[in-house]
Amino acid sequence: MARPPNVFLLSADALRADHATELVEAVAERTGGTRFSNAVAPASHTASSIPALATGRFIDEAGAVEESLRPSSLSADGYRTQLLTDNPIAADALTERSAGEAGGLSNLLDDLLPRGVTRPVERAYFRRLWPAMRRLGLADPYYRPAARLHERALEGLSGETDPIFCWLHYMDTHSPYYVPNDGEATEGFDPDRTAAMSRSLTLGDAADVDRTEAETVARLYRRACDHLGGSVVEFVDELRERGLYRADRDVLAVTADHGECLDPERGVFGHLPPASWESLVHVPLVVARPDWPASTVDEQVSLVALPDMLRPDPGTAAPPTDFGREYVETVAGTLTAAGVVRGVRRADGEKLFGRRTADGTDVVHTRYEVGDPAAETVVEEPYGEGEAATGVPEGLLERAADAGGLVGDEQYLSGVDESHLRALGYVE
Incomplete structure (x- = not known):
């Protein structure tokens, strides 16, 4: 063998x-x-x-x-x-x-x-x-x-x-x-x-x-x-x-x-x-x-x-x-309700991601150039809990919804606790 x-x-x-x-x-x-x-x-x-x-x-x-x-x-x-x-x-x-x-x-x-x-x-x-x-x-x-x-x-x-x-x-x-x-x-x-x-x-x-x-x-x-x-x-x-x-x-x-x-x-x-x-x-x-x-x-x-x-x-x-x-999804978060991010982006350069803050949900719609992060520009950035950017390309919002929404509930694997997150400054 x-x-x-x-x-x-x-x-x-x-x-x-x-x-x-x-x-x-x-x-x-x-x-x-x-x-x-x-x-x-x-x-x-x-x-x-x-x-x-x-x-x-x-x-x-x-x-x-x-x-x-x-x-x-x-x-x-x-x-x-x-x-x-x-x-x-x-x-x-x-x-x-x-x-x-x-x-x-x-x-x-x-x-x-x-x-x-x-x-x-x-x-x-x-x-x-x-x-x-x-x-x-x-x-x-x-x-x-x-x-x-x-x-x-x-x-x-x-x-x-x-x-x-x-x-x-x-x-x-x-x-x-x-x-x-x-x-x-x-x-x-x-x-x-x-x-x-x-x-x-x-x-x-x-x-x-x-x-x-x-x-x-x-x-x-x-x-x-x-x-x-x-x-x-x-x-x-x-x-x-x-x-x-x-x-x-x-x-x-x-x-x-x-x-x-x-x-x-x-x-x-x-x-x-x-x-x-x-x-x-x-x-x-x-x-x-x-x-x-x-x-x-x-x-x-x-x-x-x-x-x-x-x-x-x-x-x-x-x-x-x-x-x-x-579509490619990203998800991130801290141990608190503030700061959670879920993002969805398409191969054609359109991206939608939501950031949960202490004041509510900030929905950001961007357009980017693959391989050039500096070229990424904000298309829409409306504010308000549950609101979504207008004019988002077809399918992007639906994909975000299928993934659990623009901002999802955070869950953490065992072994990752607050003391570990603090060690590199990942918790405010």
């Missing part, structure tokens, strides 16, 4: 599609993978996106889960599983505690103090103390960089004879954004000081973000995306050289759980409050399977299809073109 294939899932936190084109091309070239140029995340933040893409179901969708990317599921099939991340939400939602390791978070304020106290304390910490400590060599990067995760992964996989399931979830592109600091200012800014600024700004109100500071942070974010992309490509090369990944046998995917919005005018700096802007939900995706040809799929797909794309048995996954669909 043939040995089951190894499965590698390399996902980045807060990596938007338009900042990962070179990464996708490089991985596809090395693996013969399929590029999905219009992939959409289940949600705009980790607490809703990771559980959805791991199980193939939105977090507010009832029903049994038949396929799963959780390490425990693959362990039962004889796989040696490894999950490495410093994102506590992803770690607990994916039962990492029993399958791998977490660590690297240098700041424990969220676990020690109420959120109302930690926000100003944490902002002060990042504005003043943390960059100084970094310059003096007294503080490590806030999260373990990709290179460290790769070293740990290769150590754990060395000499392994059982089939491997390895999921690395990188935090380099989550604030505070990481690039190596050689001690000199680069492109007119200090990486550590700007990284600290990125974290302090995402903890505040988007309306208060200074435009000049936003542009500086955006430059660092772009560099972090490029650096992470280079690290991931080097890791794929190392897997090939060590024989851990073979294109004629194994499965490998590169993606992100959501994107990042650094445009304060959209009401978001980072990825909260939840919304469905293109910069938040359009993500990179390349999947390499020995039973798929090297190709590009331009139709939109949803990451909720990822478990089906990564089925380890050869021939069990549908052809890549079968995952295309006219």
